[in-house]
Amino acid sequence: MDGKWMCRQCGKICNQPPRRWDFDDGAAATATDYCPRCGSMDMEELERCPACDRGWKSKSERVCEKCHLQLKGELQRFARRFSPEALAELDDMLEGSGLEMFT
Numbered sequence: 001m002d003g004k005w006m007c008r009q010c011g012k013i014c015n016q017p018p019r020r021w022d023f024d025d026g027a028a029a030t031a032t033d034y035c036p037r038c039g040s041m042d043m044e045e046l047e048r049c050p051a052c053d054r055g056w057k058s059k060s061e062r063v064c065e066k067c068h069l070q071l072k073g074e075l076q077r078f079a080r081r082f083s084p085e086a087l088a089e090l091d092d093m094l095e096g097s098g099l100e101m102f103t
Contacts, residue, residue: 004056007035008042013056017043 005017017033024030033043049055055064063071079087 004046005033005043006046006056006058007038007040008044009040010035010038012037013046 004013004015006013007017012035014036018036020032020034022030022032032041034041035043044058046056047059049057049064049067051063051067055066057064061068082090
């Protein structure tokens with residue numbers, strides 16, 4: 001399996017979490033994935049980052065942590081080129097809009 005899993009309690013990432021089988025009535029079994037570090041059953045399946053296709057991200061995030069930090073750095077370098085007044089004007093231009101309107 002090519003997936004990754006992350007524990008929402010301690011942040012541990014693993015390829016396939018350990019699975020415990022509970023036999024309810026002797027015939028039916030319930031599988032429960034749990035964290036190998038803290039034992040929590042709050043595991044989340046991760047998906048590949050669409051921006052870099054190398055990192056892993058939560059389904060609720062747009063990009064992985066590495067891409068997020070890289071984009072944040074690029075935005076900081078961009079913002080340092082402007083005076084405080086120019087940054088305020090850019091902020092007003094973006095009010096309620098996304099960067100997509102400039103592409």
